[in-house]
Amino acid sequence: MSDLAARLRALPGFPEEMPGLDPDSVPADPAVLFLGWLEDAIASGARQPHAMTFQTLDGGAPVGRTLILKDLDERGLHVSTHRSSRKGEQLAADSRAAMTFFWRESGRQVQVRGEVVALDEETSQADWRARPTYDGAPNLDWQVYALQPEWWEFTQSRQDRRHVRIGYRREGGGWVHGPVTTPAG
Ligand SMILES: Cc1cc2nc3c(=O)[nH]c(=O)nc-3n(C[C@H](O)[C@H](O)[C@H](O)COP(=O)(O)O)c2cc1C
Numbered sequence: 001m002s003d004l005a006a007r008l009r010a011l012p013g014f015p016e017e018m019p020g021l022d023p024d025s026v027p028a029d030p031a032v033l034f035l036g037w038l039e040d041a042i043a044s045g046a047r048q049p050h051a052m053t054f055q056t057l058d059g060g061a062p063v064g065r066t067l068i069l070k071d072l073d074e075r076g077l078h079v080s081t082h083r084s085s086r087k088g089e090q091l092a093a094d095s096r097a098a099m100t101f102f103w104r105e106s107g108r109q110v111q112v113r114g115e116v117v118a119l120d121e122e123t124s125q126a127d128w129r130a131r132p133t134y135d136g137a138p139n140l141d142w143q144v145y146a147l148q149p150e151w152w153e154f155t156q157s158r159q160d161r162r163h164v165r166i167g168y169r170r171e172g173g174g175w176v177h178g179p180v181t182t183p184a185g
Pocket residue numbers: 048051065066067068069079080081082085086087088
């Protein structure tokens with residue numbers, strides 16, 4: 001094993017105390033579970049609990065970067081960026097995207113995937129105006145997008161590595177959910 005590999009292996013892992021996740025008592029609506037976990041992350045005092053990795057497709061190849069979650073409503077999970085950015089152009093070419101949240105203080109991960117839609121101009125400009133650097137000028141390149149979830153996976157890590165994972169997928173007008181039992185690390 002290289003020196004780097006040995007040092008990485010020796011780094012501290014999950015916290016001693018982590019919440020549980022009971023597959024039999026999760027909410028039917030994954031957004032409810034997500035909002036509960038987000039509230040926990042906010043309450044923990046962790047910096048930028050609303051930051052996540054946002055993955056798009058660049059000619060079929062995945063590419064991720066960190067973005068801030070701006071809102072969650074019936075339209076989906078909101079992010080904002082420049083329409084002319086690489087991610088904006090990637091979304092114009094292929095609207096599929098994914099988000100990965102990781103809250104290390106609780107050993108929790110949320111993955112969500114779906115189609116992204118561009119929201120209306122007023123929503124985008126309201127987000128632009130709310131930025132701390134707003135100087136009074138509108139920005140017509142600014143765009144709020146909403147990811148409309150089709151698939152979620154929630155992971156609650158455990159010290160013994162028997163992580164609990166719950167998957168949700170859209171079926172008809174609602175959601176079906178259940179434990180995910182494929183191998184995990
Ligand atoms: C903590 C953090 C939060 C960020 N939030 C945003 C964001 O909300 N919107 C955004 O456009 N870029 C944000 N960025 C910058 C992006 O990660 C990225 O570098 C930039 O948007 C260009 O991405 P692209 O070239 O893939 O389009 C953030 C970066 C960091 C480190």
